Every structure is written in structure tokens, then in C-alpha cells.
Amino acid sequence: xxxxxxxxxxxxxxxxxxxxxxxxxxxxxxxxxxxxxxxxxxxxxxxxxxxxxxxxxxxxxxxxxxxxxxxxxxxxxxxxxxxxxxxxxxxxxxxxxxxxxxxxxxxxxxxxxxxxxxxxxxxxxxxxxxxxxxxxxxxxxxxxxxxxxxxxxxxxxxxxxxxxxxxxxxxxxxxxxxxxxxxxxxxxxxxxxxxxxxxxxxxxxxxxxxxxxxxxxxxxxxxxxxxxxxxxxxxxxxxxxxxxxxxxxxxxxxxxxxxxxxxxxxxxxxxxxx
Numbered sequence: 355x356x357x358x359x360x361x362x363x364x365x366x367x368x369x370x371x372x373x374x375x376x377x378x379x380x381x382x383x384x385x386x387x388x389x390x391x392x393x394x395x396x397x398x399x400x401x402x403x404x405x406x407x408x409x410x411x412x413x414x415x416x417x418x419x420x421x422x423x424x425x426x427x428x429x430x431x432x433x434x435x436x437x438x439x440x441x442x443x444x445x446x447x448x449x450x451x452x453x454x455x456x457x458x459x460x461x462x463x464x465x466x467x468x469x470x471x472x473x474x475x476x477x478x479x480x481x482x483x484x485x486x487x488x489x490x491x492x493x494x495x496x497x498x499x500x501x502x503x504x505x506x507x508x509x510x511x512x513x514x515x516x517x518x519x520x521x522x523x524x525x526x527x528x529x530x531x532x533x534x535x536x537x538x539x540x541x542x543x544x545x546x547x548x549x550x551x552x553x554x555x556x557x558x559x560x561x562x563x564x565x566x567x568x569x570x571x572x573x574x575x576x577x578x579x580x581x582x583x584x585x586x587x588x589x590x591x592x593x594x595x596x597x598x599x600x601x602x603x604x605x606x607x608x609x610x611x612x613x614x615x616x617x618x619x620x621x622x623x624x625x626x627x628x
Contacts (some may be wrong), residue, residue: 359412377613411443426451441604455487458600473537475499480542481509546578
């Protein structure tokens, strides 16, 4: 039996066991996928022991993604660009790391709004860890300008500097001037959610009618940000597909089958998340 895992601290919230468990059952594979809670102080030893363990690989989530990146010598190009690892596998007894978040983001948009690749200017709201994967995917898709907008300008500037001349940093107050020339807007923040400052919600009325709006959050499926875009009549894409698609490359590496992201899987994860 091939065994894989997801590790983080804490780990009980992870949807990955449901997701990979669905595929294991669907394809009739003799395999397992389990959650492993590993405290941060024990994670380096966990990585060191993996090549000689019973596992063929696994996923890494908060707070271990950056630590995995710093402790592995064999990384894929996405992990190198993003500076974080979310997928582990073993090749010739060597532990390898990759990042599939950018792939998951792109594949989700490819499924529900394939015209997104025609855009020239994209806006990313937020400059946290998830934003790095988004910016990487946008550059890979050929966007000429990526506007990074954050409440703390210095964080936006740091992210823009990391990815080069196609990226620029902006203050939140710049939004009304920037939004009319944006083809795609990606929210990576918690704006509009319970407990956040309602005044931070952007006025989407200034967006072009052709702007595509997406949010990487998938709980709730229709975030306040997407609700506002839907009311404006804009094309929107929720964040659930990013979760589902980012899991595909790892499953294929561990178990030798490239799984399909289907409406049935999407429905199951939504029901189990309710």
C-alpha cells in the first residue's frame, strides 16, 4: 500500500484527506492519505526522516511551507519562484519539494473563465504568502502588468521587488484610479469577512464590464467580495477550484494516476465543508 499525508499545525481543518480519499476510492487504488499534525519544532526532523519512512510523499500546509522550502535541496521551478513548498515526493531516496498553488490557481480559471489569459493587466489584493503563488501564475500566463495593492505598502513593495519589472506596488487608497484598467482582479485578503473593516471593501462599480473577479477563499463559497462583483454583473470565479486543482500533481506523483477534478468531487467537498 502506498501511503501519503498532509502535515501542518494544527491539521484538523484540512480538506485534503477528503479530497485525496475521494480519488483513492474512485480509482480503486491500494493507498491511504492521512493527516499528520507536526509541531513546528519537530518539522525539520520530520523532513529528514521522510525518505526512510513508510510514506511516498505528502502535502505541506501552514505553518510549514517556508520551512520545507528552506530545508530541501531539490525543488521545482515553482517552489523556487514562490519560496514555499506544498508538495513532497521522493526520487532515488532524495526528498523533493514543489509548489502546486500557482498551478491550482491557473487551472481553476482555465476551467471557469478561460478568457482570463487574454488579459494584460491584473490586480492582486494583498501581499501575504498566498499572493506569491498568484503573482507567479500571472507572470507565467503572460500578464504584462501586475498591480499589487496592500494596506501596508512596504509589504506590497517587497513582493513586487521579488518578481521584477512587470510588478508594481500600490496603496489601498490607489484602488479607484487603478481598477478601471484592470482585466483580472484577485482577492487574497479577508476584506468583507466578519470582523474586518467594512470600509476596506473596494467599490467595484469602477471596474470594466469585462473584468474577471476571483477570490482564493472558498469558505464561504461566495465571499462578500465575490457577492459584490456578482451584483455588479461581472464574471466571477470562486476559490474552491484552486484547492481541488492544486491537489492533482501531487496525487499523480504519489500514486501514478492523474485524477480528474469533477463536479461530483466539487459537490462532495462543498457538502463536507458545510
